[in-house]
């Protein structure tokens with residue numbers, strides 16, 4: 001019989017309600033409780049999935065015997081709640097960004113070590129099949145030398161997000177994916193930000209980063225665009241990969257000159273070759289992510305995107321804001337990204 005772990009979700013708004021659904025449906029988990037300050041939201045989710053509703057998550061931690069919990073509260077509340085769930089001995093999965101500051105993220109990691117508790121972070125694009133397939137193709141050398149990674153994450157403003165700006169809320173996705181795909185660390189950051197509709201924080205960022213191995217990264221991110229676009233392209237010697245995160249599509253635009261070259265690109269230039277769209281099995285990245293979390297809880301660390309990676313993304317976001325505030329290129333100390341996902345990636349989220 002499949003081992004079932006008791007799971008709960010703290011904060012069942014837009015994202016937390018999805019965690020509740022996934023825990024309720026996975027054969028390895030039993031959604032026992034949800035907690036949210038908003039009684040209507042809380043009761044609705046609890047009723048839908050036959051879980052117990054709590055308005056106070058502390059009451060839930062005292063009353064329920066939990067193995068796993070997701071924290072999907074507004075970002076500034078992640079740290080406090082995670083310290084309490086980890087002190088209660090519960091494996092803790094925190095939505096991204098891990099925290100609203102490097103100092104909070106460090107405290108959370110320290111607590112996970114102290115209590116010997118898993119700390120997973122919701123960098124969901126790492127479980128997107130198009131990103132996983134792209135990483136595998138980069139590792140085979142299909143693109144040759146990488147020149148540039150270009151990330152575009154734009155869309156309308158979500159009024160519920162008041163505590164952080166686009167750099168923490170959205171750029172953290174792309175900063176994490178860039179280092180993961182390149183397999184090298186970001187060495188320097190410059191950025192321009194703008195605040196137009198948001199009350200307190202930036203709602204647009206244009207960032208330029210430089211990664212080791214002479215790779216340039218471009219981030220075009222905002223909450224001001226009337227349509228949602230989530231795209232990443234990687235340009236290299238052999239052509240260009242293009243990922244559509246939303247449709248989970250991966251394309252390759254081949255550089256024909258690189259295939260036929262007889263005396264080097266410098267004289268031949270770049271020319272259009274074949275265009276390939278890879279056939280990928282679509283999966284729900286959230287399900288794959290929580291399967292990796294459950295797997296890590298049962299079998300030990302498996303390449304789950306963990307607190308260290310969450311901290312790194314928060315650190316890079318802080319440095320990006322600093323670069324824009326101080327209007328300078330911020331140089332960072334050397335960093336080696338954590339190696340690629342192993343078991344979680346090859347399972348494609350459907351091994352159970």
Ligand SMILES: NC(=O)c1ccc[n+]([C@@H]2O[C@H](COP(=O)([O-])OP(=O)(O)OC[C@H]3O[C@@H](n4cnc5c(N)ncnc54)[C@H](O)[C@@H]3O)[C@@H](O)[C@H]2O)c1
Pocket residue numbers: 010011012013014015016035036037038041055057072073074075077095096097122123124160169
């Ligand atoms: N991985 C992703 O792609 C992704 C997508 C969306 C949101 N998120 C992250 O998820 C987190 C939540 O975002 P959201 O969009 O779901 O926000 P939301 O506002 O829809 O949900 C937050 C919920 O927390 C509840 N809440 C607030 N304070 C509380 C408290 N003290 N105790 C209990 N409940 C409390 C609110 O009532 C609300 O229902 C954020 O950190 C956000 O960055 C991640």
